[in-house]
Amino acid sequence: MSGAKAISLHVAVIILLFALNFLLPEYHHGVLARVMVFAVFAMGYALLFGYAGLLSLGHSMFFAAGMYGAALPVLHLGWSAPLAFVAGIAAGTALSLLIALLALRTTGVAFMIVTMMFAQVFYLAIIYFSPWTRGDEGFALDRQARIVDLGGNLVDLTNPTARYMIALLLFTIALFTMLRVVTSPFGRVLVAIRENEERTRMLGYNTFANKLVAVVVSGTVCAAAGAAYALLFGFAGAGFASVQYSILPLLWSLLGGAATTLGPALGALFMYYLVDITSGYTSAYLLFVGILLMLLVLFFPKGILGTARDRWARWLP
Amino acid sequence: MTPLLTTRGLSRSFGGLKAVDKVDFDVMPGEIRAVIGPNGAGKTTFVSLICGRIGADAGRIDFDGQDITDLPAYQRVRKGIAYTFQITSVFAKLSAYDNVALAVQRSMLDTPDARQSSKALRGKVMEALRRTGLEDRADAQAGTLSYGHQRLLEVAMGLALKPRLLILDEPTQGLSDAEIVDFIALIREIAKTATVLLIEHNMQVVMQLAHRVSVFEAGRMIADDTPDAIRENPVVQHAYLGDGPDE
Numbered sequence: 001m002s003g004a005k006a007i008s009l010h011v012a013v014i015i016l017l018f019a020l021n022f023l024l025p026e027y028h029h030g031v032l033a034r035v036m037v038f039a040v041f042a043m044g045y046a047l048l049f050g051y052a053g054l055l056s057l058g059h060s061m062f063f064a065a066g067m068y069g070a071a072l073p074v075l076h077l078g079w080s081a082p083l084a085f086v087a088g089i090a091a092g093t094a095l096s097l098l099i100a101l102l103a104l105r106t107t108g109v110a111f112m113i114v115t116m117m118f119a120q121v122f123y124l125a126i127i128y129f130s131p132w133t134r135g136d137e138g139f140a141l142d143r144q145a146r147i148v149d150l151g152g153n154l155v156d157l158t159n160p161t162a163r164y165m166i167a168l169l170l171f172t173i174a175l176f177t178m179l180r181v182v183t184s185p186f187g188r189v190l191v192a193i194r195e196n197e198e199r200t201r202m203l204g205y206n207t208f209a210n211k212l213v214a215v216v217v218s219g220t221v222c223a224a225a226g227a228a229y230a231l232l233f234g235f236a237g238a239g240f241a242s243v244q245y246s247i248l249p250l251l252w253s254l255l256g257g258a259a260t261t262l263g264p265a266l267g268a269l270f271m272y273y274l275v276d277i278t279s280g281y282t283s284a285y286l287l288f289v290g291i292l293l294m295l296l297v298l299f300f301p302k303g304i305l306g307t308a309r310d311r312w313a314r315w316l317p
Numbered sequence: 318m319t320p321l322l323t324t325r326g327l328s329r330s331f332g333g334l335k336a337v338d339k340v341d342f343d344v345m346p347g348e349i350r351a352v353i354g355p356n357g358a359g360k361t362t363f364v365s366l367i368c369g370r371i372g373a374d375a376g377r378i379d380f381d382g383q384d385i386t387d388l389p390a391y392q393r394v395r396k397g398i399a400y401t402f403q404i405t406s407v408f409a410k411l412s413a414y415d416n417v418a419l420a421v422q423r424s425m426l427d428t429p430d431a432r433q434s435s436k437a438l439r440g441k442v443m444e445a446l447r448r449t450g451l452e453d454r455a456d457a458q459a460g461t462l463s464y465g466h467q468r469l470l471e472v473a474m475g476l477a478l479k480p481r482l483l484i485l486d487e488p489t490q491g492l493s494d495a496e497i498v499d500f501i502a503l504i505r506e507i508a509k510t511a512t513v514l515l516i517e518h519n520m521q522v523v524m525q526l527a528h529r530v531s532v533f534e535a536g537r538m539i540a541d542d543t544p545d546a547i548r549e550n551p552v553v554q555h556a557y558l559g560d561g562p563d564e
């Protein structure tokens with residue numbers, strides 16, 4: 001059971017996001033839809049990094065597994081969007097199970113390097129199979145495939161409002177799943193593993209099995225984000241499998257608070273606008289982004305919400 | 318009566334050093350067994366082999382009539398072997414309550430009907446904290462507790478596992494005399510429901526509590542007898558008692 005306060009806050013966030021659909025100007029409306037999908041990616045990552053304490057540098061492969069798992073069947077087999085979405089998630093689950101079995105033999109820095117290597121292999125495989133994946137250039141999804149028949153109602157995923165609402169739905173499911181998981185006995189075991197794995201083992205927990213489940217849940221959530229991105233925005237490209245997209249969820253989590261439920265989403269939003277605004281003024285925007293990130297880490301070492309929890313609101317999950 | 322725990326030829330080396338060397342060892346159910354010996358004798362390594370924290374090079378361990386030599390540590394814990402660390406190893410950033418709750422939660426997973434009940438969890442956590450005298454510190458962050466209280470928290474976590482064999486690695490190290498008196502009473506109480514294997518430097522504690530004493534030196538068990546007989550044993554006096562307890 002999570003506290004009533006925590007649940008109220010999460011519900012309030014969802015209501016606010018719902019209201020923003022009607023209030024935001026077109027540009028920011030589009031940005032927020034995109035950020036909500038990235039926020040799901042961030043949450044999937046933070047479950048593993050923030051709670052279980054496993055720092056992966058290869059999560060782009062799970063996002064990309066979802067993206068290509070959904071987009072390739074649409075491109076080559078003409079699958080409908082809902083079916084493709086399921087395929088994307090399944091691809092992420094399968095890949096994360098395989099990676100977990102291999103990478104969890106290591107810990108710490110070795111885990112970071114091993115996950116990065118696997119992600120690099122995945123990226124190179126996408127390039128290598130360019131005839132099917134269209135490599136770096138990527139490919140757009142057919143508009144027809146993005147019109148979904150939901151019990152007689154046609155939902156057009158190219159329509160901004162439909163897109164926003166589906167992103168919000170996915171975000172809501174991911175957020176409450178995350179809240180549920182981290183306040184469950186399983187979530188407490190993950191924190192225990194992060195704090196002291198040997199002690200956790202000596203309390204009778206199979207720490208390997210718990211970490212395995214954490215990697216698979218994390219990979220699956222990230223894949224759901226990747227699949228949704230492909231279907232909502234109609235594009236898949238190898239860039240999303242690159243190192244950059246492994247670093248981004250790490251930064252989002254660090255910024256917002258890796259061991260909080262809402263922090264990763266906040267981090268994703270913050271970072272998106274940071275890049276968006278600074279790049280409008282100067283071509284050296286990455287310098288400003290870097291400086292701001294450094295200041296944030298100095299003054300908010302546990303991320304925005306992690307530090308807020310320590311100082312003001314201990315009830316934040 | 319059959320022993321609860323036996324080891325035969327149990328050995329473990331680190332590089333060329335034989336930390337534990339062909340130890341044959343038996344503990345009866347209900348017993349309080351003390352293990353003594355100078356620093357570096359291999360006591361911690363020996364109990365680490367029993368609880369599975371480290372693997373044996375050779376030999377065999379039986380618990381409750383079953384060969385557990387190849388079982389991973391977490392499964393040994395589930396069979397009822399609880400270990401409290403010599404170097405205090407609590408979850409420093411979590412509250413004392415949460416530390417114990419992790420142990421209780423684990424043992425409750427074995428009894429599915431109790432799985433959902435957070436009230437039952439709370440009751441069990443508070444009971445373990447009360448038995449160790451920590452109930453008014455339930456909300457304190459474990460890392461901020463005094464050293465003595467952290468040692469007690471270790472014991473509370475061990476207790477919360479409802480162990481059949483509780484292994485305590487130098488639990489009184491760093492405790493005040495008053496705390497040691499309470500501690501002796503606590504171990505007597507624990508021994509009513511569990512077998513206790515106690516590594517201990519304080520000879521007063523050993524003499525007051527132990528039914529039998531095993532003496533380690535340089536990886537070997539050089540004596541295994543009643544406390545009185547151990548006190549009189551010339552080999553032991555030479556190896557250990559003669560120099561006085563080293564800290």
Ligand SMILES: Nc1ncnc2c1ncn2[C@@H]1O[C@H](COP(=O)(O)OP(=O)(O)O)[C@@H](O)[C@H]1O
Pocket residue numbers: 331334336354355356357358359360361362363
């Ligand atoms: N992990 C380890 N690696 C190398 N040597 C070790 C290790 N653990 C213990 N030893 C060595 O094994 C010997 C026995 O250590 P230990 O079991 O801790 O003794 P005790 O608990 O009786 O003081 C010591 O010489 C110690 O240095």
Ligand SMILES: [Mg+2]
Pocket residue numbers: 360361362403
């Ligand atoms: Mg020792």
